[in-house]
Amino acid sequence: MRQLPVFVNGKFCKDPELVTANDFFHSLNVGNTKAVAFAGLSSHNPRVITIANAVFGSNPPINQDVLTKAFQVDKNVVNYLQKQF
Numbered sequence: 001m002r003q004l005p006v007f008v009n010g011k012f013c014k015d016p017e018l019v020t021a022n023d024f025f026h027s028l029n030v031g032n033t034k035a036v037a038f039a040g041l042s043s044h045n046p047r048v049i050t051i052a053n054a055v056f057g058s059n060p061p062i063n064q065d066v067l068t069k070a071f072q073v074d075k076n077v078v079n080y081l082q083k084q085f
Contacts, residue, residue, distance in 0.1 A: 057085030 067078045
């Protein structure tokens with residue numbers, strides 16, 4: 001039997017019965033490369049959530065000690081970045 005296209009919010013979507021974990025994973029072998037992008041989809045109506053805004057511009061702010069350790073930078077760098085948001 002032929003599968004009919006599935007639409008969510010008017011956009012073409014893969015049939016939920018045919019979705020696999022590999023549909024959400026892609027690996028790149030690019031060698032030594034300043035930026036990495038993470039993307040996450042939280043619903044059928046995804047929006048862009050930038051890491052910088054979520055981390056350095058959060059309200060209330062994330063503790064500087066946590067950010068310093070997570071990003072392995074000096075507190076002055078974290079303070080500077082938080083002031084940008």
